[in-house]
Amino acid sequence: MTKIVFVGAGSVVFTQGLLADLFSLDLGALHIALHDIDPERLDTASAAAAYIAREHEVTPRITSHLERRAALNGADFVINIVQVGMNAATKIDFELPARYGIRQTIGDTLGVGGVFRALRTFPVLKGLAEDIAEVCPDAWLLNYTNPMVMNVQYLAALGVRKVVGLCHSVYWTMQGLSELVGVPYDDVTYFAAGVNHQSWVLRFERGSENLYERLDAAITADPELLRRVRVDMYRRLGFYPTETSEHSSEYVPWYLSHPGEIERLRLPVGEYLGIVEENLASYEQTRQALKAGEPLTVEPTMEYAPQVIHSIVTGTPRTIYGNVPNTGLISNLQAGGAVEVPCLVDGSGVQPTSVGALPAQCAALNRSYLNVAELVVKAAIEEDPRAIRQAMMVDPATAAALPVEQIWALCNDLVVAHSNYLASPLRAACK
Numbered sequence: 001m002t003k004i005v006f007v008g009a010g011s012v013v014f015t016q017g018l019l020a021d022l023f024s025l026d027l028g029a030l031h032i033a034l035h036d037i038d039p040e041r042l043d044t045a046s047a048a049a050a051y052i053a054r055e056h057e058v059t060p061r062i063t064s065h066l067e068r069r070a071a072l073n074g075a076d077f078v079i080n081i082v083q084v085g086m087n088a089a090t091k092i093d094f095e096l097p098a099r100y101g102i103r104q105t106i107g108d109t110l111g112v113g114g115v116f117r118a119l120r121t122f123p124v125l126k127g128l129a130e131d132i133a134e135v136c137p138d139a140w141l142l143n144y145t146n147p148m149v150m151n152v153q154y155l156a157a158l159g160v161r162k163v164v165g166l167c168h169s170v171y172w173t174m175q176g177l178s179e180l181v182g183v184p185y186d187d188v189t190y191f192a193a194g195v196n197h198q199s200w201v202l203r204f205e206r207g208s209e210n211l212y213e214r215l216d217a218a219i220t221a222d223p224e225l226l227r228r229v230r231v232d233m234y235r236r237l238g239f240y241p242t243e244t245s246e247h248s249s250e251y252v253p254w255y256l257s258h259p260g261e262i263e264r265l266r267l268p269v270g271e272y273l274g275i276v277e278e279n280l281a282s283y284e285q286t287r288q289a290l291k292a293g294e295p296l297t298v299e300p301t302m303e304y305a306p307q308v309i310h311s312i313v314t315g316t317p318r319t320i321y322g323n324v325p326n327t328g329l330i331s332n333l334q335a336g337g338a339v340e341v342p343c344l345v346d347g348s349g350v351q352p353t354s355v356g357a358l359p360a361q362c363a364a365l366n367r368s369y370l371n372v373a374e375l376v377v378k379a380a381i382e383e384d385p386r387a388i389r390q391a392m393m394v395d396p397a398t399a400a401a402l403p404v405e406q407i408w409a410l411c412n413d414l415v416v417a418h419s420n421y422l423a424s425p426l427r428a429a430c431k
Helices: 012-023 039-055 068-072 086-099 111-135 148-157 169-181 211-221 223-227 229-237 245-251 259-264 271-292 304-314 360-381 385-394 396-401 404-417
Strands: 002-007 030-035 061-065 077-080 140-143 163-166 189-195 198-206 318-325 338-346 349-352
Touching (some): 002 068, 002 304, 012 030, 012 039, 012 304, 030 039, 030 068, 039 061, 039 271, 061 068, 068 111, 077 111, 086 111, 086 271, 111 148, 111 245, 111 360, 111 385, 111 396, 111 404, 140 148, 148 163, 148 318, 148 360, 163 304, 169 189, 189 360, 198 211, 198 360, 211 223, 223 229, 229 245, 229 360, 304 318, 304 349, 318 349, 338 360, 360 385, 385 396, 385 404
Parallel strands (some): 002 030, 002 077, 030 061, 077 140, 140 163
Antiparallel strands (some): 318 338, 338 349
């Protein structure tokens, strides 16, 4: 029997989609262990799992656990989807920096929001890593929690060997690009690499046809496309970035600090707060439907975790995009930084592809991104609160918006606001 543990299973809507995908695959006998620290959300997740199993006419063993180690005992796969602090912490990440003039759209990857989301998450990841080492040392840890790069880099620094970060951004970027150039996705071949939420489409082809030429024609034919951050970056850098315009605007210094650019590129500042409210509403709808015995609508996700599990369990080979430590995979990015590359998955596990060197301009942006991640991980590993401020000083969007005195003051305010979640050495104020 294959045991799959969901850590943060109270993220009910996402858990439902992953379970629907898993129950659609031929995986043999399954034990689904659900863990969350919120009893109500855990009960809702358990009820949803039972419902989805019935709908798929499968009979997995489903267990619920408030205690993490009990859930992990004997696990083959651990899916991490925790969000530490939930919507209250996310609101702080937006509202407090906004008082200093910081604009964010999503705030979960880089910048102020990404850094403090990482710092809140690291203590949980440390405990998770220790538990895995003791009760399921051969399990694969499949991480979905953002900020992906910082979390994977931190887990690797803690000595977690079998960890891969999973994100759908490359897949959905290529779906969108295929539609934009009028070529069915199944006819397209592509190759991308970089860092999570800032990888680059290095090849985009149909047979021998370079589909970038079709993209250029589409942009020429529709000037409205020029009002997308990703298209703007592609025109200037020569390679299309694999994340939405809202996300991409936060990782560079060129857009969010300039009101004219926000208007030109129609950037939805603070958008993620609306998404948070939608997620809360979706959870409540699910909870009420289960209590009333009403049917649930569960859509397939096309996420990688079920595919990874199927390939490892059955030996079926697949290529996915994974986030893994850079052990020479991308030669002009920092060693040890978490990079996003194609990975072969089969019965041997997850095997990353060596990419070589990225185009110089793409690598330059990725290195700026990884500089921030390196300092945030350093802050946690070395218990150095000054490294938090240094990370924000080198963060591209933050450095473009604030002088250094205000960056340090903002960090001091955020450390106080999030002190319940931070490792105690990092709660210190710095002058």
